[in-house]
Amino acid sequence: MARVLNTLDKTIKTYWQSFDIMKPINNIESAWNEVSNNCLNGLWRELFPSFVHNLEEGHQKKVIENISRLAQTVGFDDVTVEDGTQVLESHNEPLSNKDLEELVEELDHQHSKEEEKESEEESLRVIKTADLQHILSNIETLTDEPRDIDHDWDLSAKVEGSVIASIRPYTEFFNEKKRKRRKLMLDAFLKNENLKPGTSSLE
Structure with missing residues (x-):
């Protein structure tokens, strides 16, 4: 629906009035292929935490380390991993x-x-x-x-x-x-x- 509303001069109400069963059937496969492992882990973490592989935290740690290393490479020698963590956490605030x-x-x-x-x-x-x-x-x-x-x-x-x-x-x-x-x-x-x-x- 997001793709359609982005390209069509339609409101949500108009779109739903023309919606039929064939449209979701055509969209299910492409939508499912876009679901990442981290997304599934985030959903299942609330139901069965013990069965969830914690991939996101390790990935986030590596990202922060890479950011800090790149910042130091371009001349920001004082930037640390803690600085990167603090900046990312500040962006979670509403x-x-x-x-x-x-x-x-x-x-x-x-x-x-x-x-x-x-x-x-x-x-x-x-x-x-x-x-x-x-x-x-x-x-x-x-x-x-x-x-x-x-x-x-x-x-x-x-x-x-x-x-x-x-x-x-x-x-x-x-x-x-x-x-x-x-x-x-x-x-x-x-x-x-x-x-x-x-x-x-x-x-």
């Missing part, structure tokens, strides 16, 4: 309403700059995010129609798969634009965290 408002304002400002830059590069025929979303939305709607009217489910599924595969470059380009937008939000969040009094910083 944001206040003021923090969220500042993040949204900064994100909107940076996104506006990106849109202005896209307008300046119009001569290069760089497609805008809104136009790309509109295109993917229309294609998604069209691929739904064969399933609704064709009783040969296997044929309609193959057609849908072929169409989705053929527009993958557009989909990847759209997702890349979304990742850049999320990165702007993360950068703004980290910037605000580093400005908070009493918060450890790699600088």
Whole structure:
């Protein structure tokens, strides 16, 4: 559903009104393949802790050690493993309403700059995010129609798969634009965290 809502000009209510049993069947396999071992461990830890392999803590420790080592490599000789742990733990604290408002304002400002830059590069025929979303939305709607009217489910599924595969470059380009937008939000969040009094910083 997240993929559809990201590319379609639909509300959640409109999407659910057109939802049928075939859509979840098509999505189950791809969704299950995205479930990681750490995710399963996190779910089962609450039910049967003794049967859970604690992979996350070891992985997190290695990540912190790598961060500290890289920081020292680029010149931050005073950075320790404890500093890395403190920074990561500080990010688990919930944001206040003021923090969220500042993040949204900064994100909107940076996104506006990106849109202005896209307008300046119009001569290069760089497609805008809104136009790309509109295109993917229309294609998604069209691929739904064969399933609704064709009783040969296997044929309609193959057609849908072929169409989705053929527009993958557009989909990847759209997702890349979304990742850049999320990165702007993360950068703004980290910037605000580093400005908070009493918060450890790699600088």
